[in-house]
Amino acid sequence: MGSILIGVAWKSVVVLAVATATALMARRWSAAARHLIWTAAMLALLALPLLSLSLPAWHVKTDVWAIAPGVTFVSDVLAGAESAPDLVAKGTSGSSLPAPWRPNWGWIAALIWGAGTTFGCVRLMVALAAMWRLKSKSKKFEEDLTALAREIGIQREVEVLETPAGTMPMTFGWDRPAIFLPSDASDWSEERRRAVLLHELAHVKRADFVTQLLARLALSLYWWNPLAWTAWSQFLKMRERAADDLVLDAGTRASDYAGHLLEVARSSRVIATAAVAMAQPSQLEGRLMAILDARVNRKSPGRAAAVVIALAAIGVVAPVAAIHAQDTQALPADVDATIRVATGQKNFEMLDRVAAAFIQAKQYENAQKVLEAALTVRGEVAGEQSATYADGLMKLGNLAQMYRGRNAKGYYEQAVAFGDRPETAPALLYLGIISAQKEPVQAADYLQRAINADPKGPNVAEAMAWMGVARKIQGDPVEAESLLSRAASMDSEATPKHALVMEMFADFLKGEGRDGEAEALQAGASQIRKDHVASLSPKVTDSLTALRIGGDVRPPSVISKVDPEYSQEARATKTQGTVELSVTIGTDGKAGDITLKRGIGYGLDEKAEEAVSQWRFNPGTQGGAPVPVIATIQVNFRLL
Numbered sequence: 001m002g003s004i005l006i007g008v009a010w011k012s013v014v015v016l017a018v019a020t021a022t023a024l025m026a027r028r029w030s031a032a033a034r035h036l037i038w039t040a041a042m043l044a045l046l047a048l049p050l051l052s053l054s055l056p057a058w059h060v061k062t063d064v065w066a067i068a069p070g071v072t073f074v075s076d077v078l079a080g081a082e083s084a085p086d087l088v089a090k091g092t093s094g095s096s097l098p099a100p101w102r103p104n105w106g107w108i109a110a111l112i113w114g115a116g117t118t119f120g121c122v123r124l125m126v127a128l129a130a131m132w133r134l135k136s137k138s139k140k141f142e143e144d145l146t147a148l149a150r151e152i153g154i155q156r157e158v159e160v161l162e163t164p165a166g167t168m169p170m171t172f173g174w175d176r177p178a179i180f181l182p183s184d185a186s187d188w189s190e191e192r193r194r195a196v197l198l199h200e201l202a203h204v205k206r207a208d209f210v211t212q213l214l215a216r217l218a219l220s221l222y223w224w225n226p227l228a229w230t231a232w233s234q235f236l237k238m239r240e241r242a243a244d245d246l247v248l249d250a251g252t253r254a255s256d257y258a259g260h261l262l263e264v265a266r267s268s269r270v271i272a273t274a275a276v277a278m279a280q281p282s283q284l285e286g287r288l289m290a291i292l293d294a295r296v297n298r299k300s301p302g303r304a305a306a307v308v309i310a311l312a313a314i315g316v317v318a319p320v321a322a323i324h325a326q327d328t329q330a331l332p333a334d335v336d337a338t339i340r341v342a343t344g345q346k347n348f349e350m351l352d353r354v355a356a357a358f359i360q361a362k363q364y365e366n367a368q369k370v371l372e373a374a375l376t377v378r379g380e381v382a383g384e385q386s387a388t389y390a391d392g393l394m395k396l397g398n399l400a401q402m403y404r405g406r407n408a409k410g411y412y413e414q415a416v417a418f419g420d421r422p423e424t425a426p427a428l429l430y431l432g433i434i435s436a437q438k439e440p441v442q443a444a445d446y447l448q449r450a451i452n453a454d455p456k457g458p459n460v461a462e463a464m465a466w467m468g469v470a471r472k473i474q475g476d477p478v479e480a481e482s483l484l485s486r487a488a489s490m491d492s493e494a495t496p497k498h499a500l501v502m503e504m505f506a507d508f509l510k511g512e513g514r515d516g517e518a519e520a521l522q523a524g525a526s527q528i529r530k531d532h533v534a535s536l537s538p539k540v541t542d543s544l545t546a547l548r549i550g551g552d553v554r555p556p557s558v559i560s561k562v563d564p565e566y567s568q569e570a571r572a573t574k575t576q577g578t579v580e581l582s583v584t585i586g587t588d589g590k591a592g593d594i595t596l597k598r599g600i601g602y603g604l605d606e607k608a609e610e611a612v613s614q615w616r617f618n619p620g621t622q623g624g625a626p627v628p629v630i631a632t633i634q635v636n637f638r639l640l
Contacts, residue, residue, distance in 0.1 A: 008049050009225070015044050016227035018316050023234065030297040031241035031290070032206075036306060038235040040313035042215040045222055051318060113224065120220025124213075127274035131172050134180075134272065138162055141181050148197055152250055154205050160197075168268040169196050170275035171203040174210050180275065182268065192260045195252050196278065199261075202246035203276045208239055212276055237283050239276075241290050245298035248291065258291045335366055339373040348377040352395065364403040371396050390418040397427055401568070409434065420453035429459045432466055433572050440470035458497065461490040465501045469573070472508065484508055488521070496606065499528035500569060503601040507573070522601075529605045530596040533581075536609055537594035540586040546593075546628040549620065556585045556617040556629060564611035564635055567603030571639070575600060579608040579635045587626040589617045591633075600637065608635040 019041035023034055138161035145158050158177050165184040172178055179200040185193055203209065215235050222228040247257055265279035279287075290296050301309075335354075342350040351374035358367035375392035382388035397411035412427035420428065432446035447470065450463040468483035484505040491498045502525035509518035540546070549555045570576070577600035584593040591612055599605040612633050620629035 011048055012045055012222050012225055013227060015048065015316060016041060016225070016231055019044075019231060020227070022312075028297060030299050030301070031238045031245055032300040033305065033309075035235065035238035035242050036301060036309050038231055038238060039211050039215065040309050041231055042211075042218040042235060044313050044316065045218040045228070046214060049221075116223045117220050120223050121217070124216050124220065124274065127272065131272050131274045134163070135161065135172060135178055138180065141183075141185070143181070143193075143197070145179075145197065145201070148194065149201055149204075152198065152201055152205055152246060154201060158201065158204055163271065166268055168270045169200055169264065169278040170270075170272060171200045171209060172272075172275040174207065177204045177209065179204070191256060192263070195247060195257050195260045196264060198247045198250050198252065199243050199278055200276075202243035203239075205246070206239075206242065208243070208276050212236075212239070213274075236280070237286065240279070240283060240287055242300070244287060244291055245296075246300070249298060249300075254291050254294075258288050261291070262288065335369060339370065343373060343377055346377055346381050348374040348381065348392070351377065355395070355399075359399065359402070364399065367399055368396065368403075371399060385418060387418065387421065387423075390415045390421075391423060394423060394427060397430075401430060416449070420449050422454040422457055425450045425454035425457055425459050425463075428453060429463050429466070430568070432463065432470075433568060436466055436470050436572055437473065437574075440473040443467075443470045444474075461487045461501050462497050464490070465504045468508065469504060472511075477508075477512065480508060481512075494528045494531065496528065496532055496603070499525040499532070500602065502528075504573070525601055526599055529599050529601060533594060533596040533599075533605055533609045536606065536613075538590065538592040538613055540584045540590070540592035540628060542586055542628045543584045543593045546584045546630045547620070547622065549629055549631070552622055553627065553629060554621045556589070556620040556631065559589065559616045559618055562611045562614040564604075564607045564637070566637065566639075567607055570600075570602035570604050570637065573602060574639060575602045575604065576637050576639050577604075579605050579637065581608060581612055581633045581635070582630065583612060583633055584628055584630055585617050585619060586628045587619045589619050591615050591617070597632070604635075604637050608633075608637075611635070 019037060023037050026034055026037060141160040141162040143160045145160060149155075149158055158179060160179045160181060162183050163180045165182050167180070167182045169182070169185070170180045172180065179197065181193075181196070185196070188196075212235075215232060219228055219232045244257070244261075248254055261279060262284070265281060265284050268279070270277050270280070338354055339351065342348070342354075351370050355367045355370040355374065358364070358370060371392065375389065375396065378386070378389045378392040393411045393415035397408045397415060400407035400411055408430060412431055415427050416424050416431070418424075428446050428450035432443045432450060435443035435446060444467050447463045447467045451460050454460070464483050465487040468480040468487065471477075471483060472480035484501075487501045488505045491501070502521045506518040506521040506525065509515075509521070547553045578598065579596070579600055580598040582595045582597050583591040585591050594609050594612060596605055596609070612635070615633075619626040621627060
């Protein structure tokens with residue numbers, strides 16, 4: 001829900017900004033032409049939510065060497081030496097992934113937005129109902145409009161109704177429009193009554209009641225947007241000036257009309273907000289100046305101009321409505337409703353896509369809920385002994401492993417029970433890793449199955465290295481070295497997987513007293529880790545001006561921290577130590593340009609970077625002004 005609202009919100013800002021820029025460029029056009037621009041903008045706002053949901057998505061991509069730091073932040077990570085406790089997978093007793101409660105800001109924003117829109121619409125409906133009652137109770141004002149209506153090109157009948165004395169002249173209705181005049185209008189001079197009626201007839205000719213109604217609906221929908229209120233104000237101002245221009249074009253002298261308008265505004269009060277009133281005091285000064293200015297363009301746009309402006313509005317709103325962020329998917333507003341729809345359609349692919357969106361948003365509890373529903377559908381469609389069902393278990397296992405490793409073992413064990421396939425090789429590797437220390441024989445079996453399941457896949461070298469670890473624990477260092485050596489030579493690409501194999505081989509060589517060989521491997525693995533951490537790090541735009549702490553440069557302070565997680569590889573090998581990162585803390589309080597100064601490998605370097613990049617700071621200052629600064633962060637990983 002939050003992503004949908006954000007999308008519609010920023011698109012409305014774009015549409016209104018384009019309308020504002022267009023109106024500024026068209027400031028020498030007639031008031032009628034400018035009113036047409038604002039009308040098109042308000043109608044575009046009404047169409048924007050529907051177009052955003054219905055149009056095909058147009059995806060748009062969104063996209064120093066460290067100086068000696070002067071301040072160090074420390075974070076301690078404690079974890080049990082054993083794997084995180086596994087919960088039982090679906091189909092047995094147990095609970096789902098635990099997640100701390102957090103407010104659903106998307107729903108809160110939707111409720112606030114909806115409440116404001118509902119309030120605006122209710123006010124409009126009440127005002128319309130009041131006008132209908134007034135129209136039904138008002139008696140006819142004795143005034144023949146036939147000749148005057150023909151004078152400005154109106155062929156249909158327009159009735160004139162009487163309202164209490166001292167009320168503002170106004171127009172209401174579309175199919176059977178009516179002009180309301182105060183009862184004391186009979187005491188006006190003929191010239192004043194003619195000018196007022198011409199103005200109200202101009203509103204009838206221009207269909208201003210209908211456009212006002214649609215613009216009010218748009219304003220109710222975007223009530224929170226200051227640009228929408230600006231557009232509404234300009235819409236009303238240009239509407240009245242356009243009606244004034246029609247009165248002047250009908251032969252009324254400008255000075256006389258200005259006097260009539262001023263007197264009506266001074267002596268009358270507005271009694272209805274749903275009708276098109278003749279004058280608002282807040283707009284009167286500008287209208288009078290425009291009426292008396294002989295240089296003003298008073299030409300009404302023809303149909304061709306209206307078509308051009310309408311097409312231009314479509315040309316703006318359609319592509320804006322179609323824009324979607326690259327590689328992102330809107331989260332469903334109602335998870336349970338989405339599950340019901342997909343389950344009714346037997347469509348587990350739909351649920352998989354929704355789960356992927358939740359994972360991207362780090363809403364793991366919702367992701368599990370959706371994947372469990374998808375697993376049920378897979379069982380109904382293909383059977384619970386099928387590869388399709390096993391794939392669903394793999395997805396749940398992958399999610400569980402991502403979310404602090406909980407429950408992954410149970411899902412993976414069920415998935416591999418249906419047979420070994422390339423798709424289950426990662427599950428077999430995971431089961432082999434967590435079994436290596438305590439059950440090396442079973443671990444070796446899992447790892448050999450992983451290799452056999454996908455002999456040319458990306459996990460072969462890592463599985464072979466872990467088999468070497470298992471063999472060493474079993475007391476066979478010769479076989480262990482052979483497996484580790486083969487694993488290290490299988491892949492020369494500078495990837496984290498290759499760095500992990502090199503680290504495992506280096507640790508084995510150290511245990512054999514071959515420190516020189518180990519150091520060469522460790523140096524290569526460390527460089528891969530440094531490059532990888534740098535590639536993962538967010539960038540700081542003002543990093544080139546980053547300062548050292550000291551003198552009048554004050555250090556930043558931590559507002560919030562995210563605790564790093566222990567990697568499964570480090571837990572399995574009982575790796576612990578300190579990761580030291582150099583970071584630039586920007587003026588926005590975010591950490592970026594993270595470089596690895598000292599690492600310990602086994603995935604902990606990347607875990608430290610992932611957490612630190614989410615820390616938030618009060619930025620460093622110089623002379624009281626925020627400045628980017630360089631700092632050191634130490635993350636201590638310890639096993640209990």
